[in-house]
């Protein structure tokens with residue numbers, strides 16, 4: 261069998277303070293959960309790897325994702341925007357229990373377009389364990405996001421639900437746009 265094709269990509273976690281960016285990444289990269297909020301004070305890059313199949317091919321792709329987790333204010337500005345340079349993927353976080361999380365992730369997408377126009381986007385409704393909505397309700401939110409051109413997933417760093425799936429989905433989107 262041929263060795264996997266190596267790919268290195270920058271992915272940024274985007275969302276307001278305390279939304280759960282670090283928790284989402286820690287659950288994925290280290291399977292760790294911490295209840296206490298320790299604000300991220302400086303940018304941190306975590307290297308993660310995933311091996312994905314290639315459609316119609318026997319060869320796989322080894323995607324090395326450099327995940328950027330950095331402090332962000334409630335209203336993102338140009339200062340944070342410059343950190344998105346070179347990003348191939350953006351994970352946009354809103355709380356699953358917020359009144360209108362779809363508008364929040366779409367607004368984040370619009371803001372990031374100025375700084376990383378080439379990036380693929382994935383909306384993540386985080387802290388899903390706090391949201392009381394049933395699966396049907398999530399389906400309607402996902403439909404609305406999809407109408408805005410944004411794939412959406414549910415995730416909880418506390419329980420781990422959907423976290424790995426969100427990174428895999430991002431990896432698949434990154435591979436899909438490579439001319440391999």
Ligand SMILES: Nc1nc2c(ncn2[C@@H]2O[C@H](COP(=O)(O)OP(=O)(O)OP(=O)(O)O)[C@@H](O)[C@H]2O)c(=O)[nH]1
Pocket residue numbers: 275276277278279280281282283284294295296297298299300301331332386387388389390415416417418419
């Ligand atoms: N119940 C629940 N709480 C969560 C979840 N994810 C994060 N939290 C809590 O939310 C708080 C903030 O999480 P962080 O991951 O530190 O948030 P952040 O976006 O990195 O915050 P800053 O670095 O300050 O911007 C912590 O107290 C976490 O325990 C989740 O999936 N479920």
Ligand SMILES: [Mg+2]
Pocket residue numbers: 281282283298299300329
């Ligand atoms: Mg943080």
